[in-house]
Amino acid sequence: MAGIQDRRHVAVLLAPAMLVVGLTTLYPLGFSFWTSFHDWRLIKSLMPGAFIGWENYITAFTDDPVFWTVMRVTARFVVVDVVATILAALGLALLLMRAGFTRSLLRTLIILPFAVSPALIGISWRFMFNPEYGAIHHTISTFLPFMAKTDWFASPALATYALVSADLWHWAPYFAFMLMGGLASVPAETLEAARIDGASDVRVFFSITLPQMAPVLTVAVILKTVFALKVFDSIVTMTGGGPGLETSTLAFFAYNTGFRDYDMGYAAAIAYVLTIILFALSFFYMRFIMPSRT
Amino acid sequence: MRISRREALAGAAALATAAPQLAGAAVSPGKPFAGQTVKVMVVRSSQYAAQAKRLPAFEAATGIKVEFVDVPFGSMREKLAAEMVAGSPDFDLATVMDVWIPPLIDNYFGPIGADLKQRGVDLGRYPKAFLATSLYKNDVYGLPSRCHIQLLFYRKDIFGELGISVPKTWEDVVSAGLKVQEKTKLSGISIPYGRLAGQNLMVWYNFLWGAGSDVFDENMKPMFNNAAGLKATQDYVDILLKYKLCPTGATSFNEGDATTSMVQGNSAMNPCWWHIYNRFAMKDSAVGLDKLGFAPLPTYAGSAPTTYTNTWIYGVNKNSKVREAALEFLTWVSEPEIERSILIDPAENDVVATQWSNLRDKEVNARFRGMHNFAADALESTKKSIPNIPEFLPAVDVMEVAMNNIATGQASVADAMNGAAAQVARIMKRG
Numbered sequence: 219m220a221g222i223q224d225r226r227h228v229a230v231l232l233a234p235a236m237l238v239v240g241l242t243t244l245y246p247l248g249f250s251f252w253t254s255f256h257d258w259r260l261i262k263s264l265m266p267g268a269f270i271g272w273e274n275y276i277t278a279f280t281d282d283p284v285f286w287t288v289m290r291v292t293a294r295f296v297v298v299d300v301v302a303t304i305l306a307a308l309g310l311a312l313l314l315m316r317a318g319f320t321r322s323l324l325r326t327l328i329i330l331p332f333a334v335s336p337a338l339i340g341i342s343w344r345f346m347f348n349p350e351y352g353a354i355h356h357t358i359s360t361f362l363p364f365m366a367k368t369d370w371f372a373s374p375a376l377a378t379y380a381l382v383s384a385d386l387w388h389w390a391p392y393f394a395f396m397l398m399g400g401l402a403s404v405p406a407e408t409l410e411a412a413r414i415d416g417a418s419d420v421r422v423f424f425s426i427t428l429p430q431m432a433p434v435l436t437v438a439v440i441l442k443t444v445f446a447l448k449v450f451d452s453i454v455t456m457t458g459g460g461p462g463l464e465t466s467t468l469a470f471f472a473y474n475t476g477f478r479d480y481d482m483g484y485a486a487a488i489a490y491v492l493t494i495i496l497f498a499l500s501f502f503y504m505r506f507i508m509p510s511r512t
Numbered sequence: 513m514r515i516s517r518r519e520a521l522a523g524a525a526a527l528a529t530a531a532p533q534l535a536g537a538a539v540s541p542g543k544p545f546a547g548q549t550v551k552v553m554v555v556r557s558s559q560y561a562a563q564a565k566r567l568p569a570f571e572a573a574t575g576i577k578v579e580f581v582d583v584p585f586g587s588m589r590e591k592l593a594a595e596m597v598a599g600s601p602d603f604d605l606a607t608v609m610d611v612w613i614p615p616l617i618d619n620y621f622g623p624i625g626a627d628l629k630q631r632g633v634d635l636g637r638y639p640k641a642f643l644a645t646s647l648y649k650n651d652v653y654g655l656p657s658r659c660h661i662q663l664l665f666y667r668k669d670i671f672g673e674l675g676i677s678v679p680k681t682w683e684d685v686v687s688a689g690l691k692v693q694e695k696t697k698l699s700g701i702s703i704p705y706g707r708l709a710g711q712n713l714m715v716w717y718n719f720l721w722g723a724g725s726d727v728f729d730e731n732m733k734p735m736f737n738n739a740a741g742l743k744a745t746q747d748y749v750d751i752l753l754k755y756k757l758c759p760t761g762a763t764s765f766n767e768g769d770a771t772t773s774m775v776q777g778n779s780a781m782n783p784c785w786w787h788i789y790n791r792f793a794m795k796d797s798a799v800g801l802d803k804l805g806f807a808p809l810p811t812y813a814g815s816a817p818t819t820y821t822n823t824w825i826y827g828v829n830k831n832s833k834v835r836e837a838a839l840e841f842l843t844w845v846s847e848p849e850i851e852r853s854i855l856i857d858p859a860e861n862d863v864v865a866t867q868w869s870n871l872r873d874k875e876v877n878a879r880f881r882g883m884h885n886f887a888a889d890a891l892e893s894t895k896k897s898i899p900n901i902p903e904f905l906p907a908v909d910v911m912e913v914a915m916n917n918i919a920t921g922q923a924s925v926a927d928a929m930n931g932a933a934a935q936v937a938r939i940m941k942r943g
Binding site for chain 2: 464
């Protein structure tokens with residue numbers, strides 16, 4: 219009897235939160251899934267049109283060359299962004315692990331980029347990479363004079379690196395803190411024993427520290443992959459998806475298709491392709507990573 | 513030319529003196545809508561800021577409170593889409609750019625032709641090219657509010673020093689640009705080739721029309737990839753890629769960036785809308801109005817001059833709860849006297865004129881060195897414009913990507929334009 223009353227009590231307390239989650243997450247997910255099976259173009263009607271089955275998905279995978287360009291761009295951006303950010307975060311974590319007043323102060327300060335709006339970061343980076351008055355451009359040109367005439371947003375590679383640099387600046391501190399937790403969990407006795415045996419710092423790092431950090435690194439990589447797939451604000455404000463389509467990721471493409479080209483049905487289908495990828499990553503994390511950690 | 517304190521005070525005095533006349537312009541007697549509030553979504557610009565300064569006169573005459581909410585250009589399209597889909601009555605009037613209008617017809621904006629007739633609004637006071645974007649389904653869905661023609665702005669001081677004549681053809685532009693770059697550190701010309709709301713197409717349309725091509729043929733099939741269209745596109749990008757006359761970064765410039773390059777003294781020419789005149793009057797401009805020259809947009813030798821006109825209209829939200837009050841405001845703000853008061857106000861430097869009387873006004877032309885007569889001549893002669901169809905919106909997105917691909921060297925003119933034409937044809941076929 220007490221157990222049943224407890225469950226009812228729990229249900230009542232959870233009900234408001236579940237309602238909010240339902241309205242803000244489940245309903246939009248369901249409606250957009252439904253929309254992806256309909257022909258709904260706002261240039262024709264404010265109301266969703268006819269049911270067209272899988273046609274939007276078939277169009278994406280078989281009839282729209284832009285979709286495959288966007289998939290390629292997304293894959294390239296995610297790989298570069300994840301690798302660069304995790305490496306930078308690892309470097310930051312190693313530098314900040316040691317005790318000391320300066321490092322304590324730095325640990326507080328480096329979280330500030332994480333508090334800045336990604337849209338604002340994109341606008342700022344766009345100004346800083348401007349070849350005529352940009353601070354980053356002029357700094358690089360000072361040390362590498364042959365880059366003085368570089369148009370950063372004209373080249374797919376450079377535009378991608380510029381985007382990645384903005385995203386790295388935003389996320390590296392967050393992941394540095396995560397990795398610092400992983401570094402702290404490496405047994406000090408193991409490290410000491412290795413050093414006594416004559417192992418160099420580099421050997422200790424690659425043979426002991428890194429393998430011990432594998433679980434937290436895996437979590438960091440998966441999380442950063444999810445975040446990279448969702449990058450949107452800085453693309454809108456910094457590159458506009460250009461040059462051409464070379465920084466148009468799936469998220470940006472879905473947005474453009476829906477809110478600029480007004481093709482809501484097709485945009486919903488593209489968004490669901492992204493959702494499925496994210497879901498697959500989350501499933502992998504929950505199924506294979508979480509159990510091994512517990 | 514900078515605005516002195518004396519001129520600012522003179523402007524305020526002129527506004528105060530004109531207030532009774534402005535207030536009296538075209539309002540219903542007896543304040544029938546007193547106490548109501550009209551909310552207006554406007555694109556952020558000096559023109560609407562100037563209109564906002566005149567709102568107290570309207571409020572005093574009608575008792576209607578008007579709230580302007582300004583939205584940056586880059587966010588305007590999405591804001592309008594959200595308001596339309598939500599069926600929101602939040603805004604009673606909105607300003608909207610020509611290519612964005614078709615999807616809003618009957619979905620957000622309602623017809624107002626009968627209302628305007630009843631109020632005695634004479635549509636003949638607008639140039640046809642400006643009025644065209646207000647007309648759908650044999651009715652009127654708005655009034656021209658912010659209309660632009662294109663001019664070639666140039667550094668008349670540098671041209672004078674180097675003995676360069678004002679360019680009349682695109683070939684002249686290339687020659688002038690090359691000479692500027694040979695003799696100075698400036699870039700020859702600043703043109704936006706980057707992606708934003710089709711801005712990298714706005715000068716290109718003139719190349720297209722001047723070469724005898726167009727976006728669509730009479731059957732609404734894409735024709736910008738025919739021989740003339742490909743030549744026009746090649747000539748347009750050659751300014752950047754072959755002659756290297758544009759600043760570094762032009763491939764990602766939007767319109768504002770391209771103008772900024774000239775305002776900062778880094779480029780000698782900028783083909784753009786007449787409203788950028790205002791930017792050169794600002795205190796932070798490195799190039800003052802005394803160094804600024806302007807001329808009609810060049811064309812191909814032997815071809816008639818063209819200008820792509822960019823028109824914003826004031827439309828009335830069909831869901832507005834204060835529709836009559838909104839129409840009262842629309843009737844008032846579209847009066848020629850209101851527009852003229854801004855044009856001759858020494859505290860303002862906004863050049864936008866939408867009506868013949870102001871385009872040919874002697875005092876307006878004296879103030880802006882004949883710019884408005886240029887505009888009126890162009891409006892009388894221009895025959896080409898962009899199509900007023902909903903499908904043009906996604907077509908613009910396709911074309912701007914293609915243009916940016918060409919400008920960044922990722923595709924040849926033929927490949928990019930043929931690919932774009934195929935995509936546009938698919939869009940038109942879907943309907």
